[in-house]
Amino acid sequence: MNNKQIVKYLSCFFVFSLQIPLSLAQHHNMQSSLPDHSQHDMMMSMPNNEAPLLEKELMPKGQPLKPLPLLVNQSKQQGVFETYLMPMSTKVEIIPGKQTTFWLYNQKILPIIDVMAGTKVKVAIENHLPEGTTVHWHGLPVTPQVDGNPHDPVKVGQTRQVEFTLPAHFEGTYWFHPHPHETTAEQVYKGLAGGFIVRDPNDPLKAIPEQNLFFSDLKLNKEAQIADNSMLDWMNGREGQFQLINGQYQPVISLGGTQRWRIWNANSGRYLNLSFPSSEVEAYQVASDGGLLEQPVAITSLLLSPGERAEVVLTPKKQGEFTLTALAYERGKMGKVAKEKDLPIAQVKMQLKDKINLPKRLRDIPTAPVATAFHKIEYTEAANPKSLAGVDFLINGKTFDMNRIDYKVKAGTVQEWEIFNNSHMDHSFHIHGLQFQVKEYELAGKVTKPLFKELKDTINLKPYEKARIIFVDYDKGVRMYHCHILEHESLGMMGQVENE
Structure with missing residues (x-):
């Protein structure tokens, strides 16, 4: 939201009787005179003037999880990946009989770039939006000049050539999204995001079948259009009524034997406290933002804040299915908000097949040097x-x-x-x-x-x-x-x- 749009929101504001605490000491002083949980409600009250939202029942669910669309390499030169990203307004029938207007790259929901370490990447960014944008390569070790900072946006109708070479010894699960001045939140919640996978030819887990789970948040009004942010959205971070995986609502994920899941939390504000019940699956975290861990770590849950990624290896313990759930996580939201509760996000159908055992050591991570x-x-x-x-x-x-x-x-x-x-x-x-x-x-x-x-x-x-x-x-x-x-x-x- 840019500053010119502030005026239309001022009608819903009123004078605050209490200020948000600036320091730990102030927080303790106010808490001492308040009942439990009142620090959430004391911040402010506001009129409930948000436009009605689409009923959840209208969103199709229970469909098989679809793979993310791959961007094709247009280069014939070895060691070079060349493509284009065209952000533009695109109508998608996500609700039967209704066209929802998204902003998408290349008219695709969550496209993915998948390359080997050491690759030279060339991307032409063609801006077909009604406003300036950038492309930030989240987590990738690129120079500031090509990392989509807000100082130098790709203007309306402009094409920008971006090039960078990935290190030879590098791998992991990354992503890209806009990063323009003051409008990042809006451009992302309208649909602009994509995955970026960098593979190591010596990956010790490359024999394990993979699935990509890209989490994004969708908030639709009653006309099935992407809703504007409410005051509570700006205050706490946007959480729409639909938590999507690969652009789908409560899909069905097939887990046939041991699998490696690459997981992105690309939500604007929703935290994901994913549950992997030990009664259903054997789960190990094997990677985080910057690639593989030194060794697999057994887990039963995984907390990812917005922007974080992880990789987990799952093996079903029995035939059947379970609900993949984001467990309630209390992050201290402001205003009058509903109590946090567990959120079902997918059904996982399990089939017993040959188990793939993990190596005890995945890689060595050097100890951080002493700071100066x-x-x-x-x-x-x-x-x-x-x-x-x-x-x-x-x-x-x-x-x-x-x-x-x-x-x-x-x-x-x-x-x-x-x-x-x-x-x-x-x-x-x-x-x-x-x-x-x-x-x-x-x-x-x-x-x-x-x-x-x-x-x-x-x-x-x-x-x-x-x-x-x-x-x-x-x-x-x-x-x-x-x-x-x-x-x-x-x-x-x-x-x-x-x-x-």
């Missing part, structure tokens, strides 16, 4: 009746300004950042073009180490939690860092670091 530069990032919130959310989302007390560089660092410096979520609700942290290791977390004075070593580009922080991360950036230019709840990013919870 240190920075502190602090998330806070403050009530503001002129904001679309009624709240300002701040980093170090400021909202995002494209003309302001928040930090300058010499390229190649080992950096340690402390990210402090000094607010009442969960916020995530994402930095462009890099992978980092989490050194430690701290909550209520207790310091804990990560359960296992992994490379990340997006992490979640609970209320009043700190995370200390270590990374090196060898590329010169400006990188963005922000909360990946897209509404919070669009409203200013973002900063810039320049490598010189």
Whole structure:
């Protein structure tokens, strides 16, 4: 949402009698005089003036999960992948008898790029939208100049050529989406996103059959058109009435023997606390944002904040089916919202076939070097009746300004950042073009180490939690860092670091 559209929302605002806490101390002072859970409702009340939404019963469900559409390599040169991305308005009959207008790449729902490590990637971005856009290569180690920062949008009717070469020893599950100034949230919830898989020829899991599960959120009004954000959407992050996988509502997933699932949380605001019941399946996490873990980790659930990815290997324990469920996760939403509850998102039909045993070791991840530069990032919130959310989302007390560089660092410096979520609700942290290791977390004075070593580009922080991360950036230019709840990013919870 751009600033010119704020006026039409002001009619639903009113003066706040209580302010959102800016600090931990203020939070405790207010909590002491309030009943349980009242910190959610005390923030504000607002009129329920949201347009009626489409009934869930009208959305088809129970269909077999479809594969994501692959983008074809147009290059005949070995080691080169060449394609185009054409964002444009596209009508899709997702509800029988009704045409819903999406914004899609190449008129495809969630297209995917699938390449080998070391590939040179060439993409022509042809903008057929009514506004400027960019393409951000989320998680990929590309230079700032081609990473879709908001400073240099592809204008209406313009074509932009983007090229980058992937490292030779690199793999993992990534994605791409728009990142224009102030309109990222809207362009993504209208449908603009896609997957990006990088394969290692020596992948120790390459013999295991794969499925892609790309989670995205859809909110439709009663005319089956994509609804605008409400004030609660801007405040908490958008959660539509339809949680989709590969563009489908509550599909049926076939799990025949051991499978490797690549999972993307591409929702704007919804967290996914996926359940893998031990009575039904044997489940191991084998990868996260930055590729394979050092060894498989047995799991029964997996929490992914918006923007995070993971890979899990599942083996059914019996014939039959179970409901893939996102377990209720309380992330401290503001305003008068419904209580969190378990969300069924798919049926999994299991067939017993030959089990594929996992190797004990997947790869070695070097220990992070010792940092020589240190920075502190602090998330806070403050009530503001002129904001679309009624709240300002701040980093170090400021909202995002494209003309302001928040930090300058010499390229190649080992950096340690402390990210402090000094607010009442969960916020995530994402930095462009890099992978980092989490050194430690701290909550209520207790310091804990990560359960296992992994490379990340997006992490979640609970209320009043700190995370200390270590990374090196060898590329010169400006990188963005922000909360990946897209509404919070669009409203200013973002900063810039320049490598010189």
